[in-house]
Amino acid sequence: MVKKSLFKRFRESQVFWPIVAWILILVFDAIIDPSFFKLGIIQDPVNGNHLYGNMVDIFNNGAPLMLVAIGMTLVIATGGIDLSVGAVIAISAAMGAVLINPALGNELISNEVLTRNATNTPLPLIIIADLAAGTLCGLWNGFLVSRGKIQPMVATLILMVAGRGVAQLITNGQIMTIYYTPYFWFGNGYILGLPVSIYIVALVLILGYILVRKTSIGLFIETVGINAKSAYYSGISEKNVKMLAYTFCGFCGAIAGLILSSYVHSADGNNNGLYYELDAILAVVLGGTLMTGGRFSMLASAIGAVVIWTFTVTVYHLGVPANALLAAKAVLVLVVILLYSDYTKRFMNRIFERKGAKHDTAC
C-alpha cells in the first residue's frame, strides 16, 4: 500500500468537510466583523475567572447539541435514526427539576419554599437518576428497533410524540424553575477558565472513542449499518449492536438534558430540546456520515454540531431575529446538500489532483 501524504489523508478523512464548512463560516465572520473573535477574561466572583467571547459561547451553548450528535452518529451508523432525542432531553431535564424539589410544580406551596436554594435529593443521586431516565428511553428505543423489528423512524417517533407528554407528566405540566445553585455548575460552571460543558463533551468523545475504536464495537456497528443481514450471518449479534447504539444515544441525550436544564435554570417539557433531533441529524450529515449507515466518525459529527452553532451565533451576531433563524438554517442545509453532492466532489477531486491521475472516490 502506498503511503498517502498527510494532507491527502486529512482531505479524505471525514473530518475534512465539516472543518472546511466551519472555516468558511469563520472567514465570513472575520470579514463581516473582526470583533466576533474577541476573547477576554472576566472576573467572576461566583464561578471564578473565566474566558468569555463568542467562541466560548459557541462551544458552551453547542455542547448539548454536540453530545446529542455524538450519540446520534452511532444510531445513524447502524442504518437507523433516533427522532426522540429532543424528548429524551426534556425527560431528563424534568427528572432533575422534580428531584431537586418535588413541590416545584405545585402552586399551593408558598414562594419562600419554592425559591429556596436547597435540594430534596443529593446531587449525585439526581445526576444518576437523570442519566438513568435517558438511558432507559434509549433502551426502550433499542428494544423496539432490535427486538420489535420496527423501522427506526417509527419506533423512535413513538417516544418523540409521547416523550414530551411524559416530561409534562413528570413536571405536572408546569415550567419548573430551579433555584438550587450547585446544579447550575454543569451548564454555567468553569474549570481552568473554560466551561464545564466542554470538558463533558471531551470526556464523552474520549469515552466513545475508546468504546468504538479500541474495541471491535465500532467495526460491528459499521458492518450492521452496511449490511445487517451479512453481519448476522458472520456471527455479529445485530440486535445487541443496535440496542447498544440506541442506548448510548439515549445516554448522550440525558447528559444534554442535564446540561441544558442546568444552563437555563429550568425544565420545560414543551420546549427543552425542541428541534434538537433535527439539528442533531443535520450535524451528523454535516459530519459526512451517510444516513444509510456504515462509515461514521463521532468527532466529525461533533464538529458538525459546532458548525451549526457557529452559524447560529453568526446569524444572531448579524442581528437577524431569533425566529427568522430557521430560514437561514434552511439556506445552510441547501448549501450543505450542494456541497456534498456528487458534482462538487468530482469538482474538488479535479482541483486537488492532476488530470488523469488515478483517484479513489472514498470521501
Added chain:
Amino acid sequence: MTQRVKFTLMRLGPLLLTFAVFILVYVVGGQLYPAMQKPQVFFNLFINDASLLLVSVGMTMVILTGGMDLSVGGMIALVSTASAALLRAGVSPIIVLPSMILLGIALGALQGWIITDLKVQPFIATLMGLFFTRGMAYIISLTSVSIKNAFYMKLALTPIYIPFLHKTYIYGYALVGPIMLLVAVYLSFFTRFGRTIYAIGSNEQSAVLMGLPVRRAKIMVYAFSGLCSALGGIVFSISLLAGYGQFASGMELDSIAAVVIGGTSLAGGYGNVIGTLFGVLIHGTIVSILQFNGTLSSWWTRIGVGLLTLIAIGIQSVFYIKRKRKEKST
C-alpha cells in the same frame, strides 16, 4: 373463492382494524361522557381537525412512495401568515387563494425535485422545507396577523346545517378535507399515477426498470402534498381568522402518526388514504375525550397518540409480515 376472501381480508385488515379502533374509542368516549353521543360532536371532529385531515391526505401519498414530508406544518404557518399579510394589505381573496395554492404546489415540487434530482434523502430535503417555510413565516411577521376580510369572515362563521339532524352543522371549510380525500382516493386507486406510487413504494428499483415514470411521479407526489398543506394553511387561517408562524407546530408528527395509525406502512407500498381518515378521526376523538374530561391536561393527547401508533405498528407488522412471507412462499 376462499382464497380471494382471505386475500381481501388481508389487504383490508389494517383498515378494518383502524375502523374498529375508531368505533371503540368513540363508544368508550360516549359511555364516559354522554354528551359525546350528540351527532354534533362527530361533525366537530371534522371541523377541529380540518387542516390535519388535509395535510394527512397529502402525507399518505408521500409515505406510500416510501418518502416523508416534514414541511407540512411549516407550510401551514407560511400560507396562513402570507395570506393574512396579503389580505391586510388589501389584496382581494380572489387573488390570494389561488396564489397561495400555487405557492404550495411550487414549494412541494421544488422539494420533490431536490429529492429526485439531487438525490437527497426526503427526510433532509423536507426538513429544509420545514425550516425554510417556518422561517419565511416569521420573516413576514413576527407576531400574529389577524384577518378582517369580509369574505374570510363569512367562510369562517357561516354554518351549513346538516339535513335530518337537529341543530347539527358543519363549516364550509371543513368540507375541503373530505373533498381532497376523495380526490386522493380517485388518484390512488383509479389512475396510472396511483399505481405508479404503489410501485415506487414497494420497490423503486423495479419501478424504474419497468419503465414507469418514477421521477415525474415522485415530484408530483410532493407537489400534491404541497397542494394539500397549502389548502390546510388556508383552512387553518380561515378557522382561526389569523396567520402566525407558530401555527401548526408539530403537526407533521401528528399527521405522520395519523397516517401510521391509519394502516399505512412507513416503508411505503402498503396502506391507503381511507385509513388515514380514520387515523385523523381517532386523533380528534382522543382530543375531544380530553376536552370533555376537562381535568386532564392536553399532554395526555400526545401520550395517547404515541401509544396508538405503537399499537397500529403492532397490527401492521402482524399483517404485512405475514403477507410478505406468503408472497415469498408462493
